[in-house]
Amino acid sequence: xxxxxxxxxxxxxxxxFHFLSPWWWxxxxxxxxxxxxxxxITFVVTGIVFVAVLLFTAYCVHRYRYRKDxxxxxxxxxxxxxxxxxxxxxVGVVIMLAPGLIAWNDFVTVPEDxxxxxxxxxxxxxxxxxxxxxxxxxTSDARNINDDxxxxxxxxDPNGQDDILVDDSELHLPIGQPVQALLRSIDVLHDFYxxxxxAKMDMxxxxxxxxxxxxxxxxxxxxxxxxxxxxxxxxMRGTVVVEAPEDFEAWLGEQTTFAQSMARAGNxxxxxxxLVSRAASAETTATQ
Amino acid sequence: MTSITPAQAELVPPAEVEDVELYxxxxxxxxxxxxxxxxxIAIQYSFTAIGVGLVALVLSSLMRxxxxxxxxxxxxxxxDYYQFITMHGMIMVxxxxxxxxxxxxxxxxxxxMVGARDMVFPYVxxxxxxxxxxxxxxxxxxxxxxxGPTGAGWTLYPPQAILAGTPGAEGGIVMMLVSLAxxxxxxxxxxxxxxxxxxxxxxxxxxxxxxxLTVWGIFTATVLALLAFPALFVGAVMMTLDSLLGxxxxxxxxxxxxxxxxxxxGSPILFQHLFWFFGHPEVYIVALPAFGIVSDLISVHARRxxxxxxxxxxxxxxxxxxxFVVWAHHMYVxxxxxxxxxxxxxxxxxxxxxxxxxxxxxxxTLWKGNIRLTVxxxxxLAFIVTFVNGGITGLFLGNVxxxxxxxxxxxxxxxxxxxxxxxxxxVVFGGIYHWFPLITGKMFNVTxxxxxxxxxxxxxxxxxxxxxxxxxxxxxxxxxxMGETSFxxxxxxxxxxxxxxxxxxxxxxxxxxxxNMARSALKGKASERNPWQATTLEWQTEDFPPGHGNFGNKxxxxxxxxxxxxxxxxxxxxxxQNEPPIGTPAESGGESVPGGAAQPAE
Numbered sequence: 081x082x083x084x085x086x087x088x089x090x091x092x093x094x095x096x097f098h099f100l101s102p103w104w105w106x107x108x109x110x111x112x113x114x115x116x117x118x119x120x121i122t123f124v125v126t127g128i129v130f131v132a133v134l135l136f137t138a139y140c141v142h143r144y145r146y147r148k149d150x151x152x153x154x155x156x157x158x159x160x161x162x163x164x165x166x167x168x169x170x171v172g173v174v175i176m177l178a179p180g181l182i183a184w185n186d187f188v189t190v191p192e193d194x195x196x197x198x199x200x201x202x203x204x205x206x207x208x209x210x211x212x213x214x215x216x217x218x219t220s221d222a223r224n225i226n227d228d229x230x231x232x233x234x235x236x237d238p239n240g241q242d243d244i245l246v247d248d249s250e251l252h253l254p255i256g257q258p259v260q261a262l263l264r265s266i267d268v269l270h271d272f273y274x275x276x277x278x279a280k281m282d283m284x285x286x287x288x289x290x291x292x293x294x295x296x297x298x299x300x301x302x303x304x305x306x307x308x309x310x311x312x313x314x315x316m317r318g319t320v321v322v323e324a325p326e327d328f329e330a331w332l333g334e335q336t337t338f339a340q341s342m343a344r345a346g347n348x349x350x351x352x353x354x355l356v357s358r359a360a361s362a363e364t365t366a367t368q
Numbered sequence: 369m370t371s372i373t374p375a376q377a378e379l380v381p382p383a384e385v386e387d388v389e390l391y392x393x394x395x396x397x398x399x400x401x402x403x404x405x406x407x408x409i410a411i412q413y414s415f416t417a418i419g420v421g422l423v424a425l426v427l428s429s430l431m432r433x434x435x436x437x438x439x440x441x442x443x444x445x446x447x448d449y450y451q452f453i454t455m456h457g458m459i460m461v462x463x464x465x466x467x468x469x470x471x472x473x474x475x476x477x478x479x480x481m482v483g484a485r486d487m488v489f490p491y492v493x494x495x496x497x498x499x500x501x502x503x504x505x506x507x508x509x510x511x512x513x514x515x516g517p518t519g520a521g522w523t524l525y526p527p528q529a530i531l532a533g534t535p536g537a538e539g540g541i542v543m544m545l546v547s548l549a550x551x552x553x554x555x556x557x558x559x560x561x562x563x564x565x566x567x568x569x570x571x572x573x574x575x576x577x578x579x580x581l582t583v584w585g586i587f588t589a590t591v592l593a594l595l596a597f598p599a600l601f602v603g604a605v606m607m608t609l610d611s612l613l614g615x616x617x618x619x620x621x622x623x624x625x626x627x628x629x630x631x632x633x634g635s636p637i638l639f640q641h642l643f644w645f646f647g648h649p650e651v652y653i654v655a656l657p658a659f660g661i662v663s664d665l666i667s668v669h670a671r672r673x674x675x676x677x678x679x680x681x682x683x684x685x686x687x688x689x690x691x692f693v694v695w696a697h698h699m700y701v702x703x704x705x706x707x708x709x710x711x712x713x714x715x716x717x718x719x720x721x722x723x724x725x726x727x728x729x730x731x732x733t734l735w736k737g738n739i740r741l742t743v744x745x746x747x748x749l750a751f752i753v754t755f756v757n758g759g760i761t762g763l764f765l766g767n768v769x770x771x772x773x774x775x776x777x778x779x780x781x782x783x784x785x786x787x788x789x790x791x792x793x794x795v796v797f798g799g800i801y802h803w804f805p806l807i808t809g810k811m812f813n814v815t816x817x818x819x820x821x822x823x824x825x826x827x828x829x830x831x832x833x834x835x836x837x838x839x840x841x842x843x844x845x846x847x848x849x850m851g852e853t854s855f856x857x858x859x860x861x862x863x864x865x866x867x868x869x870x871x872x873x874x875x876x877x878x879x880x881x882x883x884n885m886a887r888s889a890l891k892g893k894a895s896e897r898n899p900w901q902a903t904t905l906e907w908q909t910e911d912f913p914p915g916h917g918n919f920g921n922k923x924x925x926x927x928x929x930x931x932x933x934x935x936x937x938x939x940x941x942x943x944x945q946n947e948p949p950i951g952t953p954a955e956s957g958g959e960s961v962p963g964g965a966a967q968p969a970e
Contacts, residue, residue, distance in 0.1 A: 090753055090826075090829060103834070103840065114769075118767065118770055122763060133756050137753075141734065144670070144737045146739055146740045151934045152673075153737075154936055156676070157677070157678065165724075166721060169724045173717045173721060181769075183769040203533045204533075222622060227626070267531070278773040280773070286634070286636070287637075301854065301855070304844055306776045308528065308846045310534045311447055311533060311848075313847070315851070
């Protein structure tokens with residue numbers, strides 16, 4: 081009897097915990113609400129199976145508990161029942177998979193009007209880059225990276241000259257604008273994730289990965305690294321500020337372009353001086 | 369298609385099986401140390417696996433102490449923490465579960481259950497164990513190299529696994545890779561044995577479709593392992609070369625901490641494909657033996673034949689085949705071409721169908737049975753609960769778009785612990801309790817067994833159920849400490865502390881199990897010959913426990929499937945596989961079959 085009670089308690093307890101749990105997803109701040117919907121559909125389908133299978137198990141344990149005078153039924157197969165169960169399970173799988181694949185199709189199809197920005201990951205901080213007026217990001221290569229050119233942009237690429245560099249872990253994005261995040265790492269694997277956005281992708285050195293989203297809610301959210309990247313992994317944080325387009329433009333205007341940063345670096349005699357000059361320029365920007 | 373009715377099942381097919389030539393040990397050392405007897409090798413495998421598993425258990429408690437009380441255990445620093453999680457994961461998956469199910473249960477049960485005197489290549493089988501032991505020692509030795517063991521996570525993803533920002537990049541990672549390579553070499557020796565023994569050394573009458581599901585599960589898992597491990601082997605060799613010789617198989621151009629490294633042109637994603645081409649079948653290398661063993665536990669202790677035996681066999685084979693075309697579901701957000709997602713999500717969810725059928729058939733085996741709530745049966749029921757729970761969360765993660773928010777969160781940790789940690793371990797415990805009387809000739813203490821069961825089952829469930837919900841919240845895995853965030857409430861830390869306390873309790877409770885096993889083996893009361901009244905051959909041996917050569921002078925002859933429980937027309941509620949049909953004289957191996965019985969049962 082204790083076993084039956086145990087099984088029922090575990091089953092019911094799981095369901096109760098599900099509904100009463102104070103730990104649930106953070107309020108969404110992007111267009112990926114459909115992912116949450118697919119999760120809910122999956123909860124319903126799998127929840128029914130979970131409860132049905134476990135309560136049936138508990139029932140069997142209760143009803144067919146050992147008695148000396150009882151013999152078990154001898155009926156090795158029941159093809160009809162087995163085909164029914166196969167069919168029903170397949171239907172359940174389709175109910176979960178179909179909306180999932182539809183949502184995935186949206187996820188991998190970047191809208192044509194999406195603005196691009198770049199996230200650069202390195203142990204253990206974030207940097208960001210926006211295209212300038214031409215709307216195109218200049219090309220980059222890890223081999224170009226040095227103290228003056230921490231983003232590794234190709235100095236000769238005209239598209240890169242007006243690129244706006246944000247050498248800081250605070251990112252700003254405009255609300256309502258579809259954006260494609262181009263993801264680049266210069267050392268090991270990282271993963272750019274903002275829990276409120278629901279969308280993430282690994283950043284792989286040697287290649288550029290991407291995902292897209294539309295921020296739908298203003299606020300300041302945490303950026304976390306979601307792919308183990310060494311002993312500083314848990315400290316690789318940043319913030320993203322979703323704000324009105326005009327505030328975003330104002331913020332963007334305060335940042336340095338690649339051409340500006342190279343010009344300043346050129347003034348410095350060596351790397352140390354260039355660092356000092358860049359720090360000074362950051363100060364002047366802040367006081368403006 | 370033949371149905372398995374008693375009348376048809378009690379025929380002996382004419383296939384003749386040659387007796388295996390046995391190696392007879394002449395000294396204590398060749399009998400118990402460098403033994404070629406599969407039963408002794410099984411015990412050696414099991415002790416080593418459980419021993420190293422205890423190390424992993426302690427590591428899990430240490431990492432939980434850090435997560436539950438981050439400000440209290442300041443002695444644990446990030447480097448330690450990442451080393452703990454890495455070693456815990458690798459030990460549990462490879463050195464405990466794979467070794468225990470295949471090397472332990474496989475070695476003990478395959479020859480006995482198919483009616484063979486031993487594995488077909490006993491010498492290679494012995495080597496298999498000693499190389500496995502060497503692999504374990506190399507793994508543990510990585511604690512003593514400069515920099516300690518690798519902290520790259522059990523997935524060992526390059527580039528970080530071999531770069532300076534990760535603990536163990538100096539020597540630990542190479543020790544790990546060498547240990548894995550050794551393990552694979554040792555396993556291959558054992559694995560070829562298991563497969564060949566099942567295919568070639570079954571006794572007369574033991575057709576494939578009369579084999580117990582335990583053998584089917586271990587056999588199929590071994591085939592998977594023989595096909596999957598080479599991918600890991602290749603990956604390990606290539607990464608060793610990247611690390612020691614500066615090749616760039618997995619290494620693109622990298623700037624680490626401002627320094628341009630010499631690497632260039634390699635692909636980190638290539639390693640992930642190799643790793644998961646092994647890694648996903650690995651899940652089933654652990655799960656399929658558990659499926660098989662639990663089928664037999666349920667059937668024996670519910671006194672009922674397994675329901676839908678043929679469906680169960682085809683499900684095992686089907687799951688095994690499908691497991692090779694789902695690997696990239698571990699890589700949905702790896703940066704591989706996202707269009708792969710459609711294919712791998714579909715194959716992954718298809719695998720749910722045969723898996724669900726197995727669950728249904730286990731419960732339908734209980735239905736109209738005559739259920740004895742023995743300790744093995746309790747663990748079998750716990751397996752059903754934890755496997756169903758862990759299986760359905762797999763449907764979340766397998767459905768590519770849901771994996772996007774949930775990947776690398778605690779949801780993943782909770783999922784795979786429930787489905788390939790807790791559930792298979794329930795079967796390991798159930799199996800050990802079930803076959804303990806056979807191995808030792810003694811009966812274990814039932815009360816202690818039940819106490820161990822309740823603490824372990826309920827405790828493990830309480831540990832991993834709530835962790836799923838932290839995953840929804842967005843709590844990442846592999847974080848030394850969460851620190852300040854704007855989205856995680858304080859209650860999450862309370863939950864973490866609770867989980868840690870339960871973990872320590874469950875960990876300590878395993879001492880009850882160890883005590884029970886040790887004490888019962890030494891001083892327990894003698895067991896009856898076939899205490900569970902099982903039909904399978906391992907319980908029908910001449911000596912009890914079975915001696916060298918397993919079956920005395922004559923090999924058993926098999927007349928029926930392994931699930932003759934509650935057969936109409938028999939007085940006893942079970943009929944052993946080797947009991948001659950009523951009115952037929954007993955036959956012995958090697959003699960010709962009477963004309964009337966010479967039709968195949970299949």
